[in-house]
Amino acid sequence: MSNNTLTEEEKKDIKYMREALAQARKAYKLGEVPIGCVIVYEDKVIGRGYNRRNTDKTPLAHAEITAIKKAGKVMKDWRLEGCKLYVTLEPCQMCSGAIVQARIPEVIMAAENPKAGCAGSVMDILNNHDFNHQVNVKKGVLQKESSELLKKFFLELRARNKAEKEQKGKACE
Numbered sequence: 001m002s003n004n005t006l007t008e009e010e011k012k013d014i015k016y017m018r019e020a021l022a023q024a025r026k027a028y029k030l031g032e033v034p035i036g037c038v039i040v041y042e043d044k045v046i047g048r049g050y051n052r053r054n055t056d057k058t059p060l061a062h063a064e065i066t067a068i069k070k071a072g073k074v075m076k077d078w079r080l081e082g083c084k085l086y087v088t089l090e091p092c093q094m095c096s097g098a099i100v101q102a103r104i105p106e107v108i109m110a111a112e113n114p115k116a117g118c119a120g121s122v123m124d125i126l127n128n129h130d131f132n133h134q135v136n137v138k139k140g141v142l143q144k145e146s147s148e149l150l151k152k153f154f155l156e157l158r159a160r161n162k163a164e165k166e167q168k169g170k171a172c173e
Contacts, residue, residue, distance in 0.1 A: 037063035047071030064095035090117030096125035110146035
């Protein structure tokens with residue numbers, strides 16, 4: 001599809017997902033699973049985050065959580081109504097819960113997460129009508145780029161782990 005046939009909204013979605021991918025590349029450089037997130041309010045990025053679980057030694061250091069915290073400071077409110085959250089991988093249960101709690105009305109995601117995604121893959125926390133807030137979800141924006149970055153990371157990780165295991169085996173001989 002050429003850029004001439006894209007709507008203005010689609011062009012904005014691609015622009016901001018590219019920013020989320022830039023955040024994911026920061027995680028990748030740290031040796032973290034490359035997941036990035038940006039939160040946009042009135043066409044301005046107000047929150048950025050990338051995965052830092054191993055770096056910060058906490059399961060709470062997900063891209064979305066970091067971006068939500070930063071956006072809340074900018075908005076001077078825990079409610080992020082009127083914001084859009086762009087993320088390179090489908091949110092997990094913790095991040096989906098935080099998105100619902102923050103009242104974010106829209107999530108735009110790149111790749112689905114069939115093992116841990118809670119925006120429709122494993123479960124759908126974002127659209128559970130038992131909660132007081134539901135989220136509009138758009139899937140597949142720059143999915144190929146995000147998936148390729150994740151696949152590259154995990155291929156390299158497996159190769160690194162294999163090499164380390166072989167080194168340990170040689171050291172024990």
